[in-house]
Amino acid sequence: MVSKEATPEATAVADKSLRDYELVLVINPQLEGESLDALINKVSQFITERDGVVSEVVRWGKRKLAYPIKHYMEGSYVLGRIKLKSTTSKELDANLRISEEILRYLLIKVEP
Numbered sequence: 656m657v658s659k660e661a662t663p664e665a666t667a668v669a670d671k672s673l674r675d676y677e678l679v680l681v682i683n684p685q686l687e688g689e690s691l692d693a694l695i696n697k698v699s700q701f702i703t704e705r706d707g708v709v710s711e712v713v714r715w716g717k718r719k720l721a722y723p724i725k726h727y728m729e730g731s732y733v734l735g736r737i738k739l740k741s742t743t744s745k746e747l748d749a750n751l752r753i754s755e756e757i758l759r760y761l762l763i764k765v766e767p
Contacts, residue, residue, distance in 0.1 A: 673708065673738040675765040680751075681730040681758045684717055694756055695733060701750060708738040724758045736765075 678698075686694060699709045715732035724730070739747065744762060751760045 672740055673706075674741060674744070675767070676737050676739055676744060677761075677763045677765055678735040678737055678747075679761045679763075680733045680735070681720070681724070681760065682733060683725075683756045683758060684727055684729045684731055686731065686756055691731060698735070698751075701747065702737055702739060702743075705743045705746065706740065707743055710736040710738065727758060730758050 680695075680698070682691065682694060695712060699712070702709055711734075713734040715734060717729050717731050719729050720727065744764075748762055751757055751762075
């Protein structure tokens with residue numbers, strides 16, 4: 656088997672196919688500690704397995720919601736700055752939609 660090393664030119668071409676996104680998650684407030692970490696890692700792993708990059712993850716903590724969502728009055732907020740292919744963003748969108756632990760999410764493409 657021949658191993659390939661990533662050249663700077665190849666890396667630059669690969670980075671151009673990736674787009675910058677911001678992902679905000681509102682997570683079930685009953686998830687705390689290790690289960691919250693596991694959910695965040697699961698989303699990060701989903702992104703990295705599909706050749707995406709997770710640049711930053713910022714936890715905003717629990718915040719009060721403006722209106723009840725699934726009978727919850729607060730949620731745990733997490734912001735992620737990521738890089739994905741546009742086809743992967745659609746797949747991520749579908750995956751987040753079916754998750755029961757994620758109350759709401761917002762995936763925004765960031766223009767340079």
